[in-house]
């Protein structure tokens with residue numbers, strides 16, 4: 001099977017051209033390929049498939065083989081892949097995902113895509129719509145915030161015997177944003193799984209540990225469901241932007257600094273849509289026997 005290794009801010013996936021290749025068992029292939037010791041090494045597998053409603057379809061799998069609905073860093077690389085390979089020759093294109101069709105604007109230099117601006121759609125905040133089941137015992141309270149409705153906003157959540165202030169946002173996949181003193185001082189492999197498998201998130205959750213530097217800059221680390229700590233998470237950066245704006249910590253345009261690079265997040269008030277801009281990079285191409 002031919003593949004291309006690509007990354008967006010160090011969030012790396014193995015990309016397969018599903019217009020040409022057949023992947024028999026994508027879940028199993030994702031586990032093998034993602035292994036950094038016995039496989040190619042990546043945060044997961046993304047198969048680019050034909051779509052009936054958009055220019056192509058992004059079929060995304062985490063490193064543990066679970067299927068993801070949306071991937072902010074992945075979708076920029078998908079756009080770069082189909083543009084650079086001459087499969088879709090448009091600087092504005094659409095990509096179908098399991099959480100809807102997204103529109104992307106490509107910034108091209110010398111015939112190759114360098115950065116992409118993605119319309120990530122509207123954030124969803126109501127707990128019942130994003131599979132968050134808070135119980136009184138967890139101490140996590142739902143509040144009303146005009147004009148946003150019911151939200152979990154900087155509410156204390158008990159995780160592994162400690163109280164963490166959390167804001168819950170879905171960007172097509174579920175996120176839990178928590179503001180901490182020093183994200184880089186945390187033992188993420190120890191604490192991350194307790195968020196991921198917390199009973200208030202029956203479908204698991206991606207968790208962002210953030211520090212607000214000023215009204216335009218936020219630092220974050222992320223623990224992704226199904227993949228562990230990754231160097232960046234595009235949907236996560238968008239969730240962080242939304243959480244910071246909702247809590248009044250930043251302005252509506254935020255530069256999110258992740259381990260592997262920066263993403264610009266803008267929450268357009270009029271259209272209620274989140275725009276994410278960032279790089280897409282090809283690392284190498286190869287062939288592997290499954």
Ligand SMILES: N[C@H](CCC[C@H](N)C(=O)O)C(=O)O
Pocket residue numbers: 011062067068069070071072073074173174206224225226227230232233234235236
């Ligand atoms: N890294 C991705 C998100 C993967 C999400 C996945 N871990 C899940 O929701 O199961 C991003 O750039 O948005």
